[in-house]
Amino acid sequence: DARVTQTPRDKVTEMGQEVTMRCQPILGHNTVFWYRQTMMQGLELLAYFRNRAPLDDSGMPKDRFSAEMPDATLATLKIQPSEPRDSAVYFCASGLVTGTGGNTEAFFGQGTRLTVV
Amino acid sequence: RKEVEQDPGPFNVPEGATVAFNCTYSNSASQSFFWYRQDCRKEPKLLMSVYSSGNEDGRFTAQLNRASQYISLLIRDSKLSDSATYLCVVTSTDSWGKLQFGAGTQVVVTP
Numbered sequence: 564d565a566r567v568t569q570t571p572r573d574k575v576t577e578m579g580q581e582v583t584m585r586c587q588p589i590l591g592h593n594t595v596f597w598y599r600q601t602m603m604q605g606l607e608l609l610a611y612f613r614n615r616a617p618l619d620d621s622g623m624p625k626d627r628f629s630a631e632m633p634d635a636t637l638a639t640l641k642i643q644p645s646e647p648r649d650s651a652v653y654f655c656a657s658g659l660v661t662g663t664g665g666n667t668e669a670f671f672g673q674g675t676r677l678t679v680v
Numbered sequence: 681r682k683e684v685e686q687d688p689g690p691f692n693v694p695e696g697a698t699v700a701f702n703c704t705y706s707n708s709a710s711q712s713f714f715w716y717r718q719d720c721r722k723e724p725k726l727l728m729s730v731y732s733s734g735n736e737d738g739r740f741t742a743q744l745n746r747a748s749q750y751i752s753l754l755i756r757d758s759k760l761s762d763s764a765t766y767l768c769v770v771t772s773t774d775s776w777g778k779l780q781f782g783a784g785t786q787v788v789v790t791p
Contacts, residue, residue, distance in 0.1 A: 608780075658777070669769075673722075674723050
């Protein structure tokens with residue numbers, strides 16, 4: 564049963580520490596999304612990749628956040644240094660986008676619940 | 681103005697009743713439409729795609745109105761397990777497949 568896998572599921576860290584979240588997209592999907600969800604803001608798109616190339620990371624605070632896809636089976640989201648306001652659930656999703664821009668369904672991982680104290 | 685807007689609710693629905701709600705989108709280049717469901721403290725899960733001609737999946741019916749730029753979701757014979765937040769998702773031809781989420785509509789089905 565294909566699924567998006569995210570690690571860790573929960574992370575508690577102290578302010579100032581580096582946090583790395585990992586995502587394994589579904590094999591064959593060409594698009595990977597990173598979202599952040601808080602009670603106040605809902606789902607915010609941080610960045611997304613097509614065929615491992617970043618397409619849009621305008622939703623990400625550039626000074627402290629970075630997103631990469633070292634290979635087709637791994638996407639990473641790093642926060643350095645972390646701050647209490649970064650506390651949220653971070654979701655990775657993957658999907659298949661055709662050449663015309665049409666989407667098939669996107670599937671979400673279970674998320675990483677980050678708490679920065 | 682947000683690209684995708686939803687009534688946050690909550691819609692309080694007696695068990696067995698019908699509930700319907702809409703989602704409006706602002707980008708006329710919008711191409712693909714989906715409804716996702718999110719339970720408390722869980723990830724969003726695809727409920728159904730929305731096709732131009734409208735489509736039905738069991739008790740759920742989705743409609744698309746391109747002229748007025750909205751999609752709708754109707755739930756018939758509501759079950760307690762239908763209580764969730766329903767997220768509207770739109771992609772556009774000018775955004776390379778970026779998924780734009782609405783803030784969600786909360787549905788609470790009561791006994």
